[in-house]
Amino acid sequence: MQNAEEILDGTFLEVRAKLLEVAATLDRIERAQGDAGDFSDLSKKRREKVDQAIGILLSSGSDRAERLQKLFSREYEDAWRNDFGI
């Protein structure tokens, strides 16, 4: 099995490329924002989610992927069966 250094070195260029894609996309959004005006409520929420996701990436732990998935998920309500009458 690979150790931490081997994983980091082996994936460094791939991670670098993915981070650059995110950075370039955010730049593109910012450049276009002047023309498009304000975001709709939905787009605002999406933009906030992206910032929250970046916050998760900056945190520590070995469950970032799971936390990111939950960030982008609709909430689960225990009482859903009552709402549906099921």
Added chain:
Amino acid sequence: MDYIDPHIHMVSRTTDDYATLARMGCVAMSEPAFWAGFDRGSVDGFRDYFHQLTDVEPKRAAQYGIQHFTWLCINAKEAENVSLSRDVIAMIPEFIDRPNVLGIGEIGLNKNTKNEATVFLEHLDLAVKYQQQILIHTPHLEDKYQGTRMILDMLCDDQRIDPTRVLVDHVEEHTISEVLDRGFWAGMTLYPVTKCTPERAADMIEQVGGERLLVNSAGDWGPSKPTAVPDLIFEMRRRGHSETLIRKVVYDNPIAFFSQSQNFSFKPRT
């Protein structure tokens, strides 16, 4: 390495794909009934589709030495039409004894609506009545977490359901543990954008181990890659995993799960 793709929609693939899969080591596959890219208008549309799944595809696969199995249902997306769904559920017993039918699937939720849940429960009744195994589709993207929890609620509420005969598919990082902890089998789908990559699937195997875990390509009419399972094999080898663990996930586990169906007549290569 011989492998089995437990969830691949070959009606959407070319015959060239069968040839490629055979050359990559695919020896068997199971094909759940799913959405065709459009909503079908009548029960006869599904009758023709089930004929394709139980007669046409097994012959097409056999030309390349691949054993083809299938699952029957009306998928969650078309389940929004409850009346049509009931007609299809009533028609499924016409096909349930066909030799390649493993059970009822892929049933589940799509947008987590009341109609979808109603039809899901009626599929469970059908599976119980005919003692069939169950293959479950969980929703995509932002609907997955909520929908998976709802599906698990309905399954666990029904004392007639044996979790060891149910495969919950398309699990990801935020749903895999709950599925396995409740005693079900879990399937990871290697699919661009909406599901998971071979690298993330390998991560999940490292985190939860290989017990009751399957991996599939989905290989449908969308942007998918039918040879995604060999990609996982390659990734696991690259990371230094044992051949025993790799074989367990891509070959032994599908056989163990499918063997609970009386129609699973798989013959290993000698």
